[in-house]
Amino acid sequence: MTTTSIASTDIPNADDTADSRNAIYEDRLWRDDGWTAKVIKNEEDDGWAVAMFKDGESEPALVGPWTMGRDKKNPKPLDVNAFHTLVKTAAEVLRRHEQQLRAQLHKRVSVDGPNGEIDVILDIVPDDYDPYAMLSAIDRFGETIASVKVPPSFKLSRNSARAWVDNDFQRPQ
Template identity: 70%
Template sequence: MTDSSPAVAPEDASENAFQDAGAAAPDVVQEPRLWHKDGWMARVIKNEDDDGWAVEMIKDGEPEPALVGPWTMGRDKKNPKPLDTSAFNTLVKTASEVLRRHEQQLRALLHKRVGLSTGEGDIDVTLDIVPDEYEPYALLTALDAFGEQIAQVRVAPTFKLTQARAQTWAEGGFGRID
């Protein structure tokens, strides 16, 4: 019985011998229904809502897909169209934008800012909510026109920052808020 596997040229073998065994090669998969490249995985799945197909984009390390959307049927009208470079790149761009918007929305929910004019100059008052699983809290901070911290107090995560409350805090000398 003869071995049909291709022979390895000596220069190929010596080149591989110098590669760092501890360095992980990039995990690139490019199959018709599964692509994994540059920290993203695109997977074509059966659409649970109808007879069609869907594609989900999952960022490495994330438990949930960042994007799930309809996927095109192939020419046979039964199977999905295979993934390709162009489609994968478009899906990565779209999923990245979805994540970016989600992060912006979360930041807007957890960070508020109010500007004040006082006798000592302009002041920014910020409220940063720290959504700790066990003990959430918020930090109310006063910053001068140069961004230097004037005062900071810990408040309840339900504290509502308004222009009037910030003004009252400043007029009271930035003391503790109950």
């Protein structure tokens, strides 16, 4: 692999990245600012792909097609603009994944209680050995009125929340 000639203004300095001494700027491999971009041969056709890895992760956060070079055989070399675009896109993919996971593990419904509106919250704790969920009731002042441990398979809905409140916050069956 040959190293791409990069203008000194394109290379981040020590102030731009926490660990610039580990930075790599090669045609098919860039590592900087907690990310690694690796151009790889696309196994499904004659083209190329780029994989974006967040430092410390074994699986790529993003894999996408990569542009062919002028010779139509080799990939276009990575450059600072492409790298920054890839970092931005990969970070967005991770952010959306985290939001989706949070939505799956945290649910909230509101129901009327004896003293006003109550927010019923289900927080699932996905433990490999002992997964569980916490069902909590929060009053209009933000105070927790009740909290019980339930199976992670508990289905929170307006009806199940209403039944829990009506049953004086006894553990649901």
